[in-house]
Amino acid sequence: MKRLFLCLLAGIFVWTGCQSPGGTQGGSSASASQGYLKGISWDAEYDVVVVGFGGAGASTAVSAADSGAKVLLLEKAPEGEEGGNTRYALQLVLIPKDREAGILYFKGLRGLYEDQSDEVINLIVTETMANQDWLIKTMGANPDTINHRLMREYPELPGAEEAVDGIFVEPGFWNASLWNLLRKNVYDRSDKIDVWYESPAVRLIQDPATKIIHGVVAQNKGKFYNIRAKNGVVLACGGFENNDAMLENYAQLSNAYSKGAKYNTGDGVKMAIDAGADLWHMSTLAGPDVNFINPETGRAQFYGLQLPAESYRMTGFMSQSAIFIGGDGTRFTNETAFPRHGHSNYGGTWFSLLVPNNAWCVFDETARRAKPAYFQWSQGMEEEIAKGWIIKANTLEELAAKMKVPAENFTREVSEYNQFCRNKYDARFRRAAPFLQALAPSGPYYAFPVRATLTNTQGGARRNVECEVQDVWGQSIPHLYSAGEFGSFYCDIYNGGGNLSECLFSGRIAGRNAAEVKRDTAQSSVLGSRTPLDLRSAARNFTAGPNQYLGRAMGIGAELVVRVTYISGKIEKVEILSHSETPSISDRAIAEIPAAISAANSTDVDAIAGATTTSNAIKKAVAEAIAGAR
Secondary structure (H helix, E strand, O other), X not given: OHHHHHHHHHHHHOOOOOOOOOOOOOOOOHHHHHHHHHOOOOOEEEEEEEEOOEHHHHHHHHHHHHOOOOEEEEOOOOOOOOEOOOOOOOOOEEOOOOHHXXXXXXXXXXXXXXXXXXXXXXXXXXXXXXXXXXXXXXXXXXXXXXXXXXXXXXXXXXXXXXXXXXXXOOOOOOOOHHHHHHHHHHHHOOOOEEEEOOOOXXXXXXXXXXXXXXEEEEEEOOEEEEEEEEEEEEEOOOOOOOOHHHXXXXXXXXXXXXXXXXXXXXXXXXXXXXXXXXXXXXXXXXXXXXXXXXXXXXXXXXXXXXXXXXXXXXXXXXXXXXXXXXXXOOOOOOOOOOOXXXXXXXXXXXXXXXXXXXXXXXXXXXXXXXXXXXXXXXXXXXXXXXXXXXXXXXXXXXXXXXXXXXXXXXXXXXXXXXXXXXXXXXXXXOOOHHHOOOOOOOOOEEEEEEEEEEOEEOOEEOEOOOOEEEEOOOXXXXXXXXXXXXXXXXXXXXXXXXXXXXXXXXXXXXXHHHHOOOOOOOOOOOOOOOOOOOOOOOOOOOOOOOOEEEEEEEOOOOEEEEEEEEEOOEEEEEEXXXXXXXXXXXXXXXXXXXXXXXXXXXOOOOOOOOOHHHHHXXXXXXXXXXXXXX
């Protein structure tokens, strides 16, 4: 209602009807469009251009191609690093079981926020319920491997019990199974979909008179190219979690880091603003939570310190004698409460977790010896201490000085926390009694810095239920669409699996609508005699010498290639020729699994904890190579 009122108000003071300034009612003629098009030096021409090769971009490209369009996928990342946050996600796709309960539940997630209409909620529920059928019938998911897992992140909300379900296209977490399926479908349609890597879109090409988006300016190796889109451009370029300025201005975060895609830098926000788009949901975050930032990669550790209760058996570090300390030397949260995608309960309402800038995880010798803070860290965290990632002190006062926090506050806080442990009641943050483990009365003590980390941001260009991007007057910008977490439909708290589900259904809608032949622009080619630009990657060819055999398998989002030297039934050597696995997660598997296979003369070796998908990919690739030798 507020938006309608503003639109009517604008009409009173500007002109009759709520119309985009500078726009035209009913669009422009194809001939006028042709005049504008001829004034631009075009380098390539497609029916649809999709910006971003993640889950939403892949779904969009497939949908547009299946609707008859010739599609260009522009991707900022190098080949093998594409995938956006879909590549790093749990791979769970949220699917409500019951329509009416689903509507009730999503209204609960909306809460008191007004910038998500009932029409949008109906769309979310209807389309998420259609995802499983689409994955099977269109994308080729094997129905026999699909398994269900309940994901009621807010079980207290009405409708939760009947509403919320989720599926994996293959069993297992963080195995990139959904992403691999989406990527495969894009490449299966290589006759209709071109992919250009390291080619970010930097500007939209918009007719200033008609506001029609006719294409994009793409950058590749320092050069800029004009790419025409006859019928639609779809922004599926993710969020802005790697853009410090946007995090400060839109999310009031001055020291936050991404846990997933490092190429999500808010490019879509800039292009959308330039085209006159309205923005929404800019403060809606999946995060922050609390994590260590790996100095070698500049990225957050993948697995969080705070995990769901059932995960304490796997890691449980924060259930030991360990606490979080802020810059004033005091605790700032319940260290063992799982933040619901970065949201914590403040007086009965769930808000994004507040993480102080100078924050630390503090623990004692007992916790250090019990288990590492992260799966990927060494036993006893000896390597991390040696690297200087973890500081060590003999007294709490010495530790406070090294952390640059007030020693008086810090020692008093530890004393108070230890008293809570003796009483088995945390009067400050309600840390559960089984996890109230006191810090030792004497050192050594340890600490490592922790920062606010984000799964993703949800804000971007406002879109309607047809995934058309809207201007500030509520009108669709002609030929411009969006999909995925860029301008997500979600406006407040979030249920896990919701973004992947939205990638699929918004991609279907945006791709289908972008592919529709438009009558307000000329469909004839404007390239003339020019040869269209083609920046597709050349196929990578690997060689094998005598007694050497190649094997391939999918890792955490891209192909992993090995070369095996195999003589008289003996695995002499395993070389990894190519991979795109995630640094700091896969490093140990890449370094250790090949040698272990050679030593055992078998692929039946233990996977590296925390890098199971990479370990299994190496073993599968080696098995394929050996099969080729026999």
